[in-house]
Amino acid sequence: MLRARNLWWLVVLAAFGVFPLVVTNPTYTTIAVFTVIYMACASSWNMFSGYSGYIALGSAAFYGTGAYTMALLSIHLHMAPGAAMFWLVPLGGLVAMVFAVPIGWIALRVRRHTFVVITIAIFFIFQLSAINFGFTGGTSGLNLPFITWGYQYYNVPFYYVGLGLVIVATTLSALVRRSRFGMQLLAIRDDEDRALGLGVRTHAVKVTGFTLSAFAVGSAGALYAMFVGQIYPQFVYDPMFDVSIALMTFLGGLGTLSGPLLGALLLEASQQYLTIQFSNGSLYLILFGALFLIVIMFMPQGIVVALRDRVTRRAERERAAVSANEAPLVHDVPRDVAVGGAG
Amino acid sequence: MNAIALLSAAKDGVLTGSVYALMATGLTLVFGVMDIINIAQGILVILGAYLSYALQVHWHIDLFVGLLITTPTMFIVGVVIERAFIGRLKGPEKTAMSILVTYAVSLLIEGALNMIFSVNDVQLQASYVSKSFAIGQVHFGFIYVAGFILAAVLLGSLYVMLYRTRFGMSVRASLADQASAALVGIDVRRVSTITFGIGVAVTAAGGMIYGATNSFNASSSYDLISRLLTIIVLGGMGSLGGAMLAGIAMVFIGDVVGVVWSPVWSTMAYFVVLVLVLLWRPQGLFGRASARVA
């Protein structure tokens, strides 16, 4: 059983692996690069916010910090434009983690609703610092060494590095959930006071989860900066970034392993693609809003959970029709399914 | 920097802040009674401003007279949104889901407003918008003073309604504990719908003043909602008095820092204060001590 599941993950991975070999059009590989960047971020965000129930809306602080790490180091180390800059990608993630420790330590002293707003406030403090301090280039932003690879191949290395980040984030997320540490995060989500009563060191657990989740987001920011080649504070410290990854995760299924990946894949790819197709921005907003509303109203637990429930129910009905004396039916307890299922 | 500039900044803080307080009150009331965070409040303020704009441009109806039409309209808009979407949300993730639903609603409204009014910025015009009077050397813009009075009157009537009427009692009972309110025979469903309607109705007046003092288009809503959210958290979610105080504090801190130091640090100063206050009082200035978990 376990093998069958792993097999499917491998099939999906293989599909992603061969994607740029099959689809060579740079437009679609560009969309693919942005898509894997968001998949890594959503998966990582879910590893903390999805498991612990603490919705963070300040992850853009890590994304921007990763981007500025890439930009400042590549400029000041006078790096030759090229593949060597990819080494700065994980470094961007590590720098983001270094920032995440004190932020998490401060922000996680409060409870959920307040936490949301504190993360927003901290995010704005980061954005305003990037705008107002001199070494960040202020509103003129920073101009990275210009990589002159031909357009046919330019996107491909970025895609694979981004895919690598998705694998790292998802593996980490899977490992965390199977670990004792992951159980503690889930316990905090279900009932923090009880978890505390049972001896879980909730503050330390939350800060650790928060810090771990900063790695892939920071790395993704660094990758973005290198890919686009020019950063501005308002675009790498973008409040819509957090709204996007939260929506992706909710759409796919909060707290599941595949949900954020699926949500990011659907939203980012379709958003970029639809924007190319429809030049009318207003119509696009209306369509997007309506679609989004339908999904939330009819699949409040996210696509992954909704589909799984539907499939399960049908299988159960069929079984029930075949034999009335089957084992007791599994009742839908979506919350528990979302926690326990592998998605 | 001089004393006049400082006094002016303080005056701006109180006058402009009171309008933010009015808009935030709608948000915090809805949260307190229903556990709903209405992300659409920002775009509803803009919708209120555009309604005033349409009445003025097409029918030459004065901004303040127009409120007699826009306020009930916004109330109905709120009731419709509540009946169509919000009221259907259930379960432990209700608050989180409400953020998503209202965000989707705000995207719909934003797209529609862009189509109808275009994305070019507009501002509400009237003969009195740029007039002012002076006390000593401090000048008071009529529209700001009117905004302050309007906010005070509306907040006052809200207070009277909540504390002096039967309906207000049901609202307060629901604020305190929904389950118990239902047990004593309060129709919580109806109270919720009307509360949401009232929470949205205040955007008519808030939007009119906002539109007369700022150029706006539909995307101004993002800035508005992030300000309103931080106001209600600083004040304590669900606390009306807290929202009022925090609304004024937000603009006041920013304005004074802008004069004393530099406008580039205004926003930063407010956010630093917000973080510090929340570390000291996680439930906000006037929030209930036992902040909800979930």
Added chain:
Amino acid sequence: MKLGNRRYLRALTATALAGVSMLTIVGSSGASARSHASASPVKIGISLSLSGDFSADGQAFQQGYQLWAADINRAGGLLGHPVVLDIKSDASSPTQVVTNYQALISNDHVALTFGPFSSLLSLPAAKAVSRYGYALVEGAGGAPSVFQAGLKNVFDVSLPVADDLMPFAKWVTSLPASQRPKTVAFVTSNDPFTEPQVTTIEPLLRKAGMKVVYNKVFPAEVTDYTSIADAVAAAKPQAVVLGSVDVPTVSAFMQAFEQSGFSPKAFIATGGPDQGATFLKAVGGVKNASGMMVPNAWYGGSANPLSKTMVAEYVKKYGGTASQVSSDVAEAYSVGEVMAQAVKATGGFNNKKIMAYLHSGATLQSVQGPVRFNGLGENVVPTAFTFQWQGAKFVQVNPAGDPNSVKVLYPKPAWGKG
């Protein structure tokens, strides 16, 4: 088995969904390839901000580009090929800009690319198209950072922004000491477009003996300017230099000044008053607008014959008066003109030849005046002007020696008295 089965189905569904979304993406490439079948028209690819932060300017740019395309097609097209504009919306986001230009080139097979609005988007756009060997001719990417990138494919047909305020500085310092403003306030948004302009003239005004009574930068994302404007008003400067990018900023300052009972003798804003009808509407008409100055390279009343034709066409198509035409329209229109001359000179749509030609030092003509590029793609020949609202007319007032300049309306009439 039950559990395993469920998981199996779940993974299957996820795979299927991923597959479907990829297929839709891939499938569409076939569709756009088909639409390309007709070879005769020449396609020009543009990404514009039709929604989001830059949407007002994005739409004015669209008008300018469309006006140029209509004109060139009436004149027989580019080398006989009718021009088709392929405009994609980027929602003011650099991420989308990068995707858009790649889609324009590799899917829609455009022959040439024109720039988006704003320096913020021009640079990522220029980098993306340079990998394809395309030139990016643009009209609104004149911030120093665009040229510092050292790209070989970017050409800005407009005036480099840093020197915009020089004519104003020359005029104000040349006033006789008795009339010259004694105090000045510099208040600017922290934006790559405005800050360089203001910092360039600040030492000149100081040297002329003007006392700086207020000098502060405000964040670009601010929406409530009242307190900043009140602080400026409290300092009572006789001249105000406002570093603004858009109409709302200028109108907010004007309104707050009026409410404070403060009217400076000279008031110049780096952006906003040049936006024609939009500006007038926002500030409550000419009675307030009169006396407001703005630096730019072009205005609706320009004596340039090319410009006169364009303005006449604009007014015919969109209504209004010459004074109400946004300078964005002329910037976009100039992009088309410059490209058309390069195409004609090189005899084809080869971007490499076009870039070599544009770098060659040839002087081209546009509605904004002559254009000649240096090695960085900066336009080195245009003159900066100062324009002013005088009553309902928007007129050129600086440089003083220019035959088309009229006398500056100084001191500025009080609010509501213009």
